[in-house]
Amino acid sequence: MNFPIDPKSTVPLSDQIAEGIRFAVATGRLAPGERLPGVRVLARDLLVNPNTVAKVYRDLEREGVLRTRPGSGAFVASRAAERCRRASHASVVSALRAAVARGVAAGLSGEEIARVAHACLEEAGVHGHVQ
Amino acid sequence: MNFPIDPKSTVPLSDQIAEGIRFAVATGRLAPGERLPGVRVLARDLLVNPNTVAKVYRDLEREGVLRTRPGSGAFVASRAAERCRRASHASVVSALRAAVARGVAAGLSGEEIARVAHACLEEAGVHGHVQ
Amino acid sequence: MNFPIDPKSTVPLSDQIAEGIRFAVATGRLAPGERLPGVRVLARDLLVNPNTVAKVYRDLEREGVLRTRPGSGAFVASRAAERCRRASHASVVSALRAAVARGVAAGLSGEEIARVAHACLEEAGVHGHVQ
Amino acid sequence: MNFPIDPKSTVPLSDQIAEGIRFAVATGRLAPGERLPGVRVLARDLLVNPNTVAKVYRDLEREGVLRTRPGSGAFVASRAAERCRRASHASVVSALRAAVARGVAAGLSGEEIARVAHACLEEAGVHGHVQ
């Protein structure tokens, strides 16, 4: 349960945190049935207000990703992995689409955008090839 | 002066409009010295409140992209092109970097991310190659 | 008819120009009966829109400082000198009072304010003494 | 957080409020780290619209005088005191310089200007000596 949060981003903290959790579930870093850190603990880890984390847990419960049992905490729902994989993939696609669109708007050619994307991949250490 | 605005995005309208103008300047679609549409005109075009556009003009003036002369209009500053090119490029790079990071967080391999990026490029019609 | 104008000041251009004329009349640099430069001429000199100068002439006429004769220009009114002296003195006093008040608000002591005032006088080359 | 506001002045309310805050910080009446009154509270105190105060806070944040934390309030930045002292001093000097220049333009001698300045100091109760 360690993911980066950007308080200055325009995307709401709660959305960022929810995505972080969805991704952790999607990749198996949080297994179905596993217990999440308590609201206060996670809030302190992320330097965020407990209310914000509580809202995230509530939202994810409604989304079917978590099940919260009052008094004993929040747990990854049994069917959550597949659901999160789909959501994560869609979110990545839309982020890439937006980034590419931004490059186009900035007047970059496809080659230039591809070159930048390549650099980003290398920088991330995942070694995709962009020619 | 035609760029898309998404009122439902979490990024503020004023930021979107400012970026649209920066991009237009960066690509030369708005030349140094050229006059921008009036606050009320652009506001009507973008289906936005005049105050929002006014704020954008004011911010871009402080940023050195525009020179605004009350009573006569807002104009692209002489040194704006290079400044905007740098800003635009930086903004594209950071968007791509964030998108790739998101892909990594979602557990995608470099190849998968590259494949998606390729698809986005094709979809955008700029035909960069991502293998 | 040469006085400085600051387009970026919050005080309206027309007020600044009107004051410049009042001061010129008060000091005799514009004598009663003398003809002022034409609206367009003064506007070009001051890098200002003719409408603005026209408004100033109108205002000063209503104030009794000028008399405009359609077709032949604007002239300093006969009783204008004394009137302008009074107005100028009042304006100087209020400017000084405001400046001192600002110094007090900034937490400066009377001695510090006096020292700064002294420096300003010397800088202006009029050699008043501030101890 | 008590300073006078003049709604009839040509200088914008927001500028007046910003200066009031800068002065308070410069004189230590507002210490680094201290929390400012909420936007709505200060607005009510000054008989001004909350948006106006919000604009001031935003501008002062950009200026590095405040650090604003959405949801918890606006705070005096740690390095703000020195910055404000400089800004305040500059503002006082320029006001005095302008007032003296005005006196010179009005045809007053250095002695006359100094006498008026003296009177203003006494009137302000700070007892600087202007001879």
Place this chain on the structure above:
DNA sequence: GTGGTCTAGACCACG
């Protein structure tokens, strides 16, 4: 017509 400022009041995310 232009931009600049201000008011009034709404919604949102966050503490």
Place this chain on the structure above:
DNA sequence: GTGGTCTAGACCACC
């Protein structure tokens, strides 16, 4: 409760 953004509409000085 906090600040941030947006809408709606007003007045002003200037072109």
